[in-house]
Amino acid sequence: MKEDPNHIKARKFGMIIDLDKCTGCGACMVACMSENNVPFKEDESNKLDSITWMRVYKVTNGKPYPDMEICYIPRPCMHCEGSHGHSPCVSVCPATATDYDQATGIVSQIYTRCFGCRYCMAACPYHARYFNWWDPVWPTGMEQYLSPNVSPRMRGVVEKCTFCFHRYQLAKDRAFYEGRKTIEEGDYQTACTQACPAGAITFGDLNNPHHKVNQLVEPDPKHNGRPKNPNAFRLLERLGTNPKVYYLTSREWVKRAGDNYLKNED
Amino acid sequence: MDSALIPQGVKRCPTWQFLLWLGIVGVVLLWGVYAMVLCWIKGLNQTNMNDAYGFALWIWADLAVIALGGGAFFTGFLRYLVGKDELKNIINYAVLIGFICYSSALLLLAIDVGQPLRSWHIFWHANIHSMLTEVAFCLSCYFMVLTIEYVPLILENRQLDKIPFFHHLGHNMHEIMAIFAATGAFLSFFHQGSLGGVAGVLFGRPFAYREGFLVWPWTFFLFTWSAAACGPCFTLLVTKITETITKKKLVKPNVVDLLGKISGWMLGTYIVAKIIDTWYWALVTVPSKGFTLTDFYSNNALYGIWILVMEILICGVAPAIILIIGPLRRNSALFMTAIILAVIGVCINRWVMVLQVMAMPVLTFENWVLYYPSWQEVATTVLPVVYGIILIMISYRYLPVFPQEQELNPVEK
Numbered sequence: 001m002k003e004d005p006n007h008i009k010a011r012k013f014g015m016i017i018d019l020d021k022c023t024g025c026g027a028c029m030v031a032c033m034s035e036n037n038v039p040f041k042e043d044e045s046n047k048l049d050s051i052t053w054m055r056v057y058k059v060t061n062g063k064p065y066p067d068m069e070i071c072y073i074p075r076p077c078m079h080c081e082g083s084h085g086h087s088p089c090v091s092v093c094p095a096t097a098t099d100y101d102q103a104t105g106i107v108s109q110i111y112t113r114c115f116g117c118r119y120c121m122a123a124c125p126y127h128a129r130y131f132n133w134w135d136p137v138w139p140t141g142m143e144q145y146l147s148p149n150v151s152p153r154m155r156g157v158v159e160k161c162t163f164c165f166h167r168y169q170l171a172k173d174r175a176f177y178e179g180r181k182t183i184e185e186g187d188y189q190t191a192c193t194q195a196c197p198a199g200a201i202t203f204g205d206l207n208n209p210h211h212k213v214n215q216l217v218e219p220d221p222k223h224n225g226r227p228k229n230p231n232a233f234r235l236l237e238r239l240g241t242n243p244k245v246y247y248l249t250s251r252e253w254v255k256r257a258g259d260n261y262l263k264n265e266d
Numbered sequence: 267m268d269s270a271l272i273p274q275g276v277k278r279c280p281t282w283q284f285l286l287w288l289g290i291v292g293v294v295l296l297w298g299v300y301a302m303v304l305c306w307i308k309g310l311n312q313t314n315m316n317d318a319y320g321f322a323l324w325i326w327a328d329l330a331v332i333a334l335g336g337g338a339f340f341t342g343f344l345r346y347l348v349g350k351d352e353l354k355n356i357i358n359y360a361v362l363i364g365f366i367c368y369s370s371a372l373l374l375l376a377i378d379v380g381q382p383l384r385s386w387h388i389f390w391h392a393n394i395h396s397m398l399t400e401v402a403f404c405l406s407c408y409f410m411v412l413t414i415e416y417v418p419l420i421l422e423n424r425q426l427d428k429i430p431f432f433h434h435l436g437h438n439m440h441e442i443m444a445i446f447a448a449t450g451a452f453l454s455f456f457h458q459g460s461l462g463g464v465a466g467v468l469f470g471r472p473f474a475y476r477e478g479f480l481v482w483p484w485t486f487f488l489f490t491w492s493a494a495a496c497g498p499c500f501t502l503l504v505t506k507i508t509e510t511i512t513k514k515k516l517v518k519p520n521v522v523d524l525l526g527k528i529s530g531w532m533l534g535t536y537i538v539a540k541i542i543d544t545w546y547w548a549l550v551t552v553p554s555k556g557f558t559l560t561d562f563y564s565n566n567a568l569y570g571i572w573i574l575v576m577e578i579l580i581c582g583v584a585p586a587i588i589l590i591i592g593p594l595r596r597n598s599a600l601f602m603t604a605i606i607l608a609v610i611g612v613c614i615n616r617w618v619m620v621l622q623v624m625a626m627p628v629l630t631f632e633n634w635v636l637y638y639p640s641w642q643e644v645a646t647t648v649l650p651v652v653y654g655i656i657l658i659m660i661s662y663r664y665l666p667v668f669p670q671e672q673e674l675n676p677v678e679k
Contacts, residue, residue, distance in 0.1 A: 057631050093396060113391055114381070123468050126628075127629070130317050156310065238554070258630070259556060262553055
């Protein structure tokens, strides 16, 4: 199904992660790697050179036992909109190998165009972009399990979370086949959303008031999508990256961990 | 053996000595070439770069050599456009050093990218919003300009000059060199600036981010300014090193003094602008992102406030004062100290704008990440240095690089 962006209201796909529900089990990470043919090494313990599109951080409140609290923060690509689509990474890529899609709000990565300068990685404050330092090699026989819908990446290029964009394409195809003009909320869900056993991840169109994501955080379009829900926040909000991944928590220290504040700031 | 190729009226070391040194430097060159081939064949896993350090030693070296090569465009600008005629006695060497620096930068970039065979994508799929696109276009064009400026010097070789076509070609190229000098100055303004913009536009990295004028962050202008100030210092430093090695005076003191004085004023004005920029950044930009200045210089093993003091005061203010004040500038020890400090200063500036940007955590739950280069990175960074030494050795031996050499070192017949 081909949609003309001029004739439909632009979608803005986004993700809400309820940190009070997340148990840090890592199912989202596994589902993401499996779904997107993410290559891995024998030893993945060095997180500085292994690829995890969805990475779960463990954060503490810094207090000693028994006041210590732990929070797990899953971090996919934030699909930043920046100002008018000038997200930190998109605006710097010299070869237009990463692009901001105004019709979906998804930041894409064109692997065959990327020539591996890594400027986008330098620009991303979330460390959501990964470089293929090695050729992708899967254990014998595992090639059979690769998803045919996602192209594996070659050595020397950058890759990142795509909000499972191939699922969006499949959903559109299915809708066309079934004679529908548009896709429903449930038609397009990311692998991590579906894999989360705690139901901590919600995915949908932030522009659509009928979608859960919109109702959960109430993004304010007048303020670059800043959430009206007082329990919602975005990582590094004050940098102006305008991300489309929101977090929910009732814990004040978790919210504060999401951004940098001066000592005298509330 | 090669006396027919050596310019008339000057003395050069015996051929065996020349070849011996060429061989010694050549071994280091081969080491660098081996590391380069390893990176191309096996990929960037040969380096110690990682996902936190997408930019590392090579990008620093790239920015540093381009800043140091700035002596070519600025000396050319002064000689051909401002009309400082004395500088004709050092312009050849400035061009040669610039040529070495820029070819080195291009080589380093070719090693640094993950898919070198796709480098043309930067031109074909150019993103006009990217500072790196501007760098690529201006850098490539300016390298062509430098080649055009270097060619007439090659054509002045004794044997080549005997061929009428080359003789006339060289002569005619000299005649229109002002056009290329102007083109070079124009291109350099933009690529030096856009290299500054590379860091300055990173609004996701508060350590690098700067506000600015229209689409250009202040680092755009500061990089051009510092290259114009410190590039000539590097030209002077290499000239002094060459004089020490050859045990000859190659450029008259008035030429050195003039270029040193102009560099001093450029450095002095630059460092005032840099202090204002740092002041505004520390008091306005950084707090608006939730940081304090001390956040950038604490909780890690390397980047203390010392690096800011070193860059601005010791390697900025101090050499500027020495080079501006005549009696201090004319003291040879102080002069050498000043040009060395200026060169170190601009290298530190490029270092922090690349490496410290990467090291500094932005997410509250991440930590500083420090990095040390692999031997392959070191060898490939040494490669342009030895390549430069070899090109200087060959050029000095066979080309009339220094017009005043004959007069300053009369050969007894």
